Amino acid sequence: xxxxxxxxxxxxxxxxxxxxxxxxxxxxxxxxxxxxxxxxxxxxxxxxxxxxxxxxxxxxxxxxxxxxxxxxxxxxxxxxxxxxxxxxxxxxxxxxxxxxxxxxxxxxxxxxxxxxxxxxxxxxxxxxxxxxxxxxxxxxxxxxxxxxxxxxxxxxxxxxxxxxxxxxxxxxxxxxxxxxxxxxxxxxxxxxxxxxxxxxxx
Numbered sequence: 001x002x003x004x005x006x007x008x009x010x011x012x013x014x015x016x017x018x019x020x021x022x023x024x025x026x027x028x029x030x031x032x033x034x035x036x037x038x039x040x041x042x043x044x045x046x047x048x049x050x051x052x053x054x055x056x057x058x059x060x061x062x063x064x065x066x067x068x069x070x071x072x073x074x075x076x077x078x079x080x081x082x083x084x085x086x087x088x089x090x091x092x093x094x095x096x097x098x099x100x101x102x103x104x105x106x107x108x109x110x111x112x113x114x115x116x117x118x119x120x121x122x123x124x125x126x127x128x129x130x131x132x133x134x135x136x137x138x139x140x141x142x143x144x145x146x147x148x149x150x151x152x153x154x155x156x157x158x159x160x161x162x163x164x165x166x167x168x169x170x171x172x173x174x175x176x177x178x179x180x181x182x183x184x185x186x187x188x189x190x191x192x193x194x195x196x197x198x199x200x201x202x
Contacts, residue, residue, distance in 0.1 A: 034196025
């Protein structure tokens with residue numbers, strides 16, 4: 001079932017981005033760097049509790065197109081190493097997200113040359129979490145789940161083809177996250193905020 005969901009999401013996302021668009025379509029790619037925060041309070045092994053670190057560095061890339069400059073689609077990939085905390089305590093631990101999103105934005109100044117585009121975005125996709133041991137947790141567990149994201153930001157273009165993007169999103173899984181250990185506050189479904197900046201290539 002999970003494999004079928006992955007195939008469906010990835011196929012739909014690729015179709016959304018690469019489907020034929022009107023002649024005035026605005027394509028873009030955005031390599032970005034950001035920070036993931038607000039993922040929970042703490043994780044316990046039943047003896048001691050360690051607070052989850054906020055402000056973990058994330059990397060990724062977004063690619064999409066705006067049809068007629070107002071409504072479009074986007075595929076967003078994000079990678080957050082050491083999401084839960086230090087490798088000494090948690091071992092190698094990561095969160096990866098792959099989302100297919102709808103974007104609604106208004107190009108202030110038009111679709112050509114310099115200008116800005118405030119936008120809102122949201123969609124669904126995959127959230128993958130992994131923890132491989134460490135001194136606090138004697139587990140090696142990966143979890144693939146279905147999730148959603150919503151947020152917004154601004155794209156600002158200095159010229160016809162190059163600009164910057166500031167973006168804030170909330171990501172959350174539909175299912176509970178279960179690594180087989182206790183938490184100081186039930187993690188429930190994986191959830192966190194992500195703020196990022198990136199270079200827009202149009």
